[in-house]
Amino acid sequence: MPDRTEVRIGEYGSTLLTGSQLTPRDVERLRALQTGGRLSLEQLPTGWRLKAGATVGLLVLDRIRLVMEPKFAISGDRLMDWLAYALDAPAPLPVTSRHWATGPEGYADLVAAALLEQCQQLLREGLRRDYVRRQNLEPVLRGRLDVAAQTTRRYGQLDKLHTRTFDRETDIWDNRVLGTALQVARTLTTSPDLARALRTVADAFPGPAPPDTALHVLDRTRYTRLNTRYRAAHTWARLLLRGGGVTDILTDHGTAADGLLLAMPALWEAVVRRLATDSVLPYGGHAISSSGATGIAVRGDLGIASAFRPDVLLSLPDRDPAVRKLLPVDAKYKRYDRQGVGAADVHQLLTYSAGYAPSDNSRAVIVHPRTGGCSHRVLQVDSPRGCLGNIHVVGVDTHTLPQQATAWMESVLSLANG
Structure with a gap:
């Protein structure tokens, strides 16, 4: 990720930006977020006044890296505990872990570390394999001969054979969406160690798909006994690919800005829904x-x-x-x-x-x-x-x-x- 000036503001805080710090494309993206009530952008004679609402996270613009920190009630590693609770995802590692230490990288790196942890666990257990149909051009017969392709494309030549194979491979959507999410996570982190670990793990997954395609697949995924162990990793991948949104917690709808933003009121509603439901189950x-x-x-x-x-x-x-x-x-x-x-x-x-x-x-x-x-x-x-x-x-x-x-x-x- 190219070097950008980092600007940090707290929840409901504001900052002044010079006219040169925002490009026309940045202004367009910030206006889209303003339309959704996530922040406000006011033009001044000397530049811009940017004011955050109840939205926290990271927004990567052309010339600045905007970090909006939670200041109201939930902060740091505890934010991740409550987010995992709202998502019904596995509890994060203890705060003493180097992956989860609260530092200047902030919320985006914590979510990236959560995805990394789950993907590492999947690699230790072995990635899921499923049967994938392929059409290949081989020097020897492997699988079934594609007679139609052989006669129309090779004209009777037998030095190369058009074959159809049906083998168990890791190049399936359960794994490909994680490869995509790992690539996205790398663009959001400023921690060299975390970026290196994400790149290493991403290399072990099949080639990534376009983020929009991966998110569409994730939203359509149904879990069975064959892929239920992927649920936690997919939860964090969905969060990253949606830009911080968890169903109705989506904050950057309508904008292509890179980032990971979380609407705190919507998160709190999700927390209370589970908190109230869990509290009355015993009686x-x-x-x-x-x-x-x-x-x-x-x-x-x-x-x-x-x-x-x-x-x-x-x-x-x-x-x-x-x-x-x-x-x-x-x-x-x-x-x-x-x-x-x-x-x-x-x-x-x-x-x-x-x-x-x-x-x-x-x-x-x-x-x-x-x-x-x-x-x-x-x-x-x-x-x-x-x-x-x-x-x-x-x-x-x-x-x-x-x-x-x-x-x-x-x-x-x-x-x-x-």
Whole structure:
């Protein structure tokens, strides 16, 4: 990768760039990200003001290498723990490992190291082989003779034979997509050691395919007992090829900029969905859909009908075995450990509680990130006619391991369930 000036800003931070630091192509790509609400770019008489939103990661432009660091609640190696938790991928190596040490390379190198670790494990176990059909021109007969090709192309000559073979090879899509992802990872890293290791491992995989083709194949991949051990490696490969996106976490949609960007609010929603679901499993709870028959819809207005959908809707057991209680849970990537819950969020959660909880015990849950320990407080919304509902505001300490947070969340949701 050519030398570029590195510019580092924190989440929600800003920086000034000179006019010569951005090319017209860079401006076009940044405008595309601005359209998606990921950052803002303002032209000044002396250059540009670039302001980051709730997006972290790496963006490689023509003349600069922009690193957006997580500053809000999740940082460094712990970000990778929570990302792996949201992806349901294997836990990363301990932070004492040289591959996972948090350094100036940042988030992109950590993801590249995760891919490298999984690919090395696949090589140790042996790459999967499958039958691949080939048409070859050989000096001796191997496989089956292609009679039609032999008569129309060789005109009876027997010095070379057109053959059809069907052999077990490693040149299959399960392996080729990883070769592509390893090549992409090399373009994002600035660590010489990591780049060297990625190149060495990439040489052991079949030739890479175009990134768009590889991503299309990954999205269509189905796992069986034959390739289930590839799931973790494919998870990190998909993350790299999508530029940081994990399904709805895609941040650079519509732009061809090289980079690895992660939208923190979408990541937090993915974390809360799994956190809430895992926390209620021990006492018979599970997540259900909040659309269709269980949705809250607004009809009769101008335009298309709208809907209220919590990030997670939990179905919980009641004292009566024939009855199930519903508990709406919403993820908020906000500093509710330092400020009160906004009026718009109170209105939203009251709508959820009115729609899903009984009128005599209306309740809903907000889950937000924080540091310095977990927290739990209850907002009681009163009116002249009595209590409108209770909103449980749950702060999850993102400096802890996800498994520890799950255990704590289990007790809180049990209390919120009443």
